[in-house]
Amino acid sequence: MTAAHVLNSQQSGGGADAAAQDLCRLASGAACSLRPTAAMQLRVVCGRAWVTLGGGMHGWREEGGDLTLQPGQSLRVAAGQHAVVEPLGREPLRYQWRRTG
Numbered sequence: 001m002t003a004a005h006v007l008n009s010q011q012s013g014g015g016a017d018a019a020a021q022d023l024c025r026l027a028s029g030a031a032c033s034l035r036p037t038a039a040m041q042l043r044v045v046c047g048r049a050w051v052t053l054g055g056g057m058h059g060w061r062e063e064g065g066d067l068t069l070q071p072g073q074s075l076r077v078a079a080g081q082h083a084v085v086e087p088l089g090r091e092p093l094r095y096q097w098r099r100t101g
Contacts, residue, residue, distance in 0.1 A: 054082035
């Protein structure tokens with residue numbers, strides 16, 4: 001891991017501009033720490049993601065743990081839940097991080 005970022009995201013909007021704004025890139029060897037204040041969806045666009053999902057303010061939950069996501073797959077991250085995202089392999093990861101309705 002070479003970098004970590006904390007995002008407290010509550011993105012709004014819709015349409016093409018919003019889709020372009022929520023596209024994130026993470027280089028190989030980097031990591032991103034996500035702690036949303038509202039329910040969010042992590043969707044892999046390109047590359048593979050290794051996600052470690054925690055419970056929330058009260059620790060780990062049964063649905064937490066490590067998982068991998070392939071392009072096109074998504075994961076809901078609840079408000080207050082902690083997710084650490086890393087590219088799996090040598091290619092960078094491109095993903096969308098959107099608020100769920």
